[in-house]
Amino acid sequence: MKDHSVREELVQHASRLIRRRGYNGFSYRDLGDLVGVKTSSIHYHFPAKGDLVFEVMRQYSEMSSLQLNAINADLPLVEQANQHMHSLRYDITLNEICLAGMLPADVLDLPDAVRLQLRAYFEMHEQWLDALLQRAVPERGQAYPVPTLAFAKETE
Amino acid sequence: MKDHSVREELVQHASRLIRRRGYNGFSYRDLGDLVGVKTSSIHYHFPAKGDLVFEVMRQYSEMSSLQLNAINADLPLVEQANQHMHSLRYDITLNEICLAGMLPADVLDLPDAVRLQLRAYFEMHEQWLDALLQRAVPERGQAYPVPTLAFAKETE
């Protein structure tokens, strides 16, 4: 069953505030007003703002990980890709930017721990996709196309 | 020749600060320290922070428009696409997010005028790409592929 504790409500509303306004775009007052508590109560649960965003990102990563692992690896690869897409599109249906898309904008103000969470999140998806595409190679009889427009290699 | 007036330095450094920290992530103090003037001097040139970001975005849009129009429409379409990509990749070589990629994160705090600038910027690129792809149709003998994975149409 759902957890309706104040702590959990704080996390949920904070997640929404971050997606809408960015990490620097909301205050403890904003969050307290939404949940119906004072800022000092938020500090009781999350001493610093960094602790709050850490928990928000932790839950987001956990959910995303569960969704990835829930995809049956025996299904056709295209079907697996579609299921993956289906979970990614969730935020889009809400007309919102996902957490992992919003947080990087304020990355210089995030605690190191949260930056590591973000890195892990992206690597998780990258590795999942890479594994899927590797498996697709024998099916197509050739390597999958990598973006190789002129600019891709011109790094200095 | 380059304009080295204080006003222009403010715009350039503000552009950089926005790309790195976001609109909400830097202060007039930060900017003043970089340029070597006091915050009150910034207010002389740009009474409100919204005026500053407007000028930053105005110059960015203008530059982007010039780059688009500089592409010779008689070149092969792939070559045109590559030239377009080449100008877009500029920020990436600096390991930075481009202005139009960063500002939307703080869109709820931007003046309406800047939101309109952003909308116009994206529409400009969309229309340029659309025109290019339309011209590509006869070359390939069929309509160009639109992203139509399962999720694309499932809007409610």
Added chain:
DNA sequence: GTCTATACATGGATAGAC
């Protein structure tokens, strides 16, 4: 666990001297 009260820093902005 939540509150009131408050501390303390920062941020945007203005007034007026030079």
Added chain:
DNA sequence: GTCTATCCATGTATAGAC
């Protein structure tokens, strides 16, 4: 056009009563 000085709102955070 730039400065000093200052205002006032906001933001994070803490102390201590209940």
